[in-house]
Amino acid sequence: MNILYGRVQLAAEAALNLWRVKMNEDKQVIRDFWNYRSQTFDKSPGHYAASKEEEEAWKVLLRSKLGNAEKILDIGSGTGFLSLILADMGYGVVGIDLSEKMITRASAKAREKGLPIAFHQDDAENLGFENNSFDAIVNRAVLWTLPHPDIAVREWMRVLRPGGKLCFFLHEPRDDRKVSIQKQVLNLWILLSERRNPWRTLGNGRQAVNLPYNGGVKPGVIVDLLKSAGYSNVLAEPMHRIEALKRQRLPYPYRISHGHGQFCYTAEKPKED
Template structure:
């Protein structure tokens, strides 16, 4: 397995998400059974075709959305996160939903599962804030069975810090759903912005980076789906550019 969560950067990321746990849990329950009921379930179901009882793990599970959805689909689901406060919320959410999910404290690059023991690794809005995403991918491959799936949702969340077109879109668009007051709960989000400036994927061209990296690691059947895009016009040149804000990716571990 990889080294445990020890770096200052990893600890800073974990601490920030501890502060966001209550509000993010409210968001998760809204997505699970509230105003967005069904949207994420449909997205996940479109990419997972697993038999009853298949073992899956939601890595960087936060308050547990993908783990809970997988459990509802009949999977034996576990959730891992490096934020203790997020795991407290995840366990509460599983209890309220009447679902049996095992939630454990673990770094995304150091998972508590045996080699080749999982049918799928799931993740949502995690890869972008990993200090070493390639290391995490290698760990996800380790725990997957041959033919197993990696399915994750992610986005260019802080690309506006170093890309003028993303900055224009960020300035013009309304507050994102996840940053609404009822989910942020007056938590200061500036620390995450400072952290994001040091993260490798803040400046990456995604999802192109993801496809290239997954191919390099030998994954197959790579699919990009459910993209959220917007068109930005350069005020000086009039040039138009379609930028990708969010996306989902599915990829399969080779059989041999």
């Protein structure tokens, strides 16, 4: 009996180790991809506020969701889009990202603007912070690039203080009718104007990574994910105002290919009794 138990335990440990190795390999592929993307990330029109009005709309939205939170964690901060806006609004911000090159770019932008933001490298699914460390967590366009969104949202709850707010932004799935010709026109435009390879993605090629929400996700799926992780007051809202402002300034190839809307998700970590 003891021998059998020992063998089962060994087999379980081997399976767990294999899973860990695979997980680390995936993370390296993801990190390398975003290191590559960091070089031209700020050239994509979806990644910056194209007008003062759009920036103002982001501020109004963030203020309405975050209120008087003092310490905010921006997860997958990239080149600093949300972190910089929040710090400019007077919030205390810490930004983390898996890609060290994203961190370098975000830090340089914060220095240039004289904004005191602490950026450092960390993993959204395994954060190096104590429990209950933040009043709020934000992120934009991050959940789709994680292999384990279910682990991530639980990890975020761990570092939120009870009553703390989660607020993030994510695309719904692309309209399939716009995937073919328009998408290829857009890719050619990106190749020429942004000088990057738009066909290099995380979902294709030899090193494709399995990302459950790659390509976008329906709001109902996210609402269920957050509820089953134990969040309260879960809400999904379309971002009509910001999208309309963004659309006005989009280059034509982006406009004809743009087939998916963004949602704002909010939720709370329940207060302790």
